[in-house]
Amino acid sequence: DQQVKQNSPSLSVQEGRISILNCDYTNSMFDYFLWYKKYPAEGPTFLISISSIKDKNEDGRFTVFLNKSAKHLSLHIVPSQPGDSAVYFCAASLTGNQFYFGTGTSLTVIP
C-alpha cells in the first residue's frame, strides 16, 4: 500500500519559470514531510522539510506547502535553473521512526 504518492513521473519547465512538484499522502498521522533531490549515480540529498503543524516553509528558491485537509504537499522552485534538473522524492515520517517515500518526479529544466 503506497502511503505517499507522486503521480507525475516527469515534469519539464523552462528556465526561469516556476516548477511545481506534487505529492499526496494517505496517513493523517504523518508528522513531518521532507523533499529530497537525487542526481544520477548519487544518493538522495535533503532539500527542505515541513512539520505537520505548519503550512509553508521557505528556503531560498524552494518553498514547500502543506495542505493537511487535502493530504497534499507541493514543492515550488522559483526561478527554476538547469541545475535543478534531477529526480525529486517526497517523504513522510511517523515520529521519526518510519519513513515513507514517493516514487519520485523527474524534473527537467530547459535552458
Place this chain on the structure above:
Amino acid sequence: SAVISQKPSRDICQRGTSLTIQCQVDSQVTMMFWYRQQPGQSLTLIATANQGSEATYESGFVIDKFPISRPNLTFSTLTVSNMSPEDSSIYLCSVVGQGPYEQYFGPGTRLTVT
C-alpha cells in the same frame, strides 16, 4: 553533514548467489538504515541497524534473506542472499542527519540479477 560511501557501486550477479554491500560513514552514528529502490518504485526501508544489537526489519523483509552486520559505529553491511531477478534494485544506506528526521544517503549500489 555525513559523507557516506558504498561498495560496490554496481554489480551484475547470477541467480542463486549472494552479494554483500558495504556502507562506510565518515563519523560515528548510532542508527543506520538500509533501503531498496526497485525499478519505478519508491525507496522502501529494509531494516534499521544499531551497533551492538540485532537489526530491526520492516514488514516483508527477513534476516535470512537480508542479513545485516553492524560491527562498529561507522560501518555496516547488507547481504542479499540467494538472489533472484526480483532482487534487482538500487540498495542505499543512510544515517540520521542534523535536521528533524533528515537523512543522509550513500550513493547506492545498483544490483542486477540475471
